[in-house]
Amino acid sequence: MFSSIDPRSPVPLYEQIAACVRVAVASGELAAGEALPSVRGLARELRINPATVVQAYRDLAADGFVEMRHGQGTFVQEVSPLLRREERAVQARELIRRLLEDAARRGIGVDDLSRAFQVETGVEIRE
C-alpha cells in the first residue's frame, strides 16, 4: 500500500503517506472501520520518523478520513457515501477558489481556464 513512498521526492513524506491512505480507502483496499498501520509500525517499515507518520495521520483525521484513538490505533472513519461525496465537493470548491485566485493574479480569466480544463481533461465546456 505504501510502495510508492519516495523520500527523495519533492513532495513531503507526510503528504505522500496521506495520499496512499486516501487512494487505499477510495479503492476499497482499506475498508471503513479497519485499522491503519500503527504510527511506529509504519515508521519502522518506511524507515522514517514516527512523527512524520503522525503528521500524515493528523491531516487525514482533520479531513475526517480516519479517527485516531489514543492507545488503540488509527481507524478508517465510517461515513456514508453521501457525506463523503459532499466532503469531496467542499474540497473541490476550495481548490477551484484557489485556482481562480492564482489565475486572476496572472491576468488569466475564467474562459482561459475552462478551455485549458477541456484540453487537459477532455471534458467539454459551454457557457
Added chain:
Amino acid sequence: MFSSIDPRSPVPLYEQIAACVRVAVASGELAAGEALPSVRGLARELRINPATVVQAYRDLAADGFVEMRHGQGTFVQEVSPLLRREERAVQARELIRRLLEDAARRGIGVDDLSRAFQVETGVEIRE
C-alpha cells in the same frame, strides 16, 4: 497602482507586485512601450528592498510581459494580442495540470472538479 501591496500577507511581496503590474497591463492602465516605475523608485515608495522589486520584474520579464533595459528602465513589452492570448493559454494549462495533481492526491476526481468549477464560476459543463 500598487495600493494593494501588503507586507504582512502570506503571498510574497514580489508576487503581489507582479500581479499589480499584470492587472495594470490588462486593464490598459499601463500601455505597451510605457515604462514601469524604476526599481529604486518603487522600492522607496513601498519602503521595501530594491532586490524584491527586481525579483518581481524578472518574473514579468521571464513571462515576456516586460523588458528590462540595463541603464534605461523596465518597459511594457509590445506583443500582439494573439501572442498574448497564446501565452495565457499556456499558463492556464499549467495551472490546470497543477490543480489536477493536487486533486488526485486527495482522491478528488475530474467530475468533482468540473462541478465545483461550475458552482464557483457559473460556467456550465457537459461531458
Added chain:
DNA sequence: ATCGGTGTATCGGTCCTATAATACACTGAA
C-alpha cells in the same frame, strides 16, 4: 498492577524561500 501495544507533545536541526544589504555595470544627458 504491569507490560507491550497505541497515540501525544515538545524540542532541535536542516533545508529552502523571501527579503534585505551592498557593491557593481550600463545608459544618456550635461
Added chain:
DNA sequence: TTCAGTGTATTATAGGACCGATACACCGAT
C-alpha cells in the same frame, strides 16, 4: 568626461516547512 539615473549580481539574514529524537500518556490483555 562626469554624473545621476537605471538594471545586475552576490552575499547575508529571518522565517517557515519538513523531519528526526525523545519523553509522555492512554488502552487492553495478562
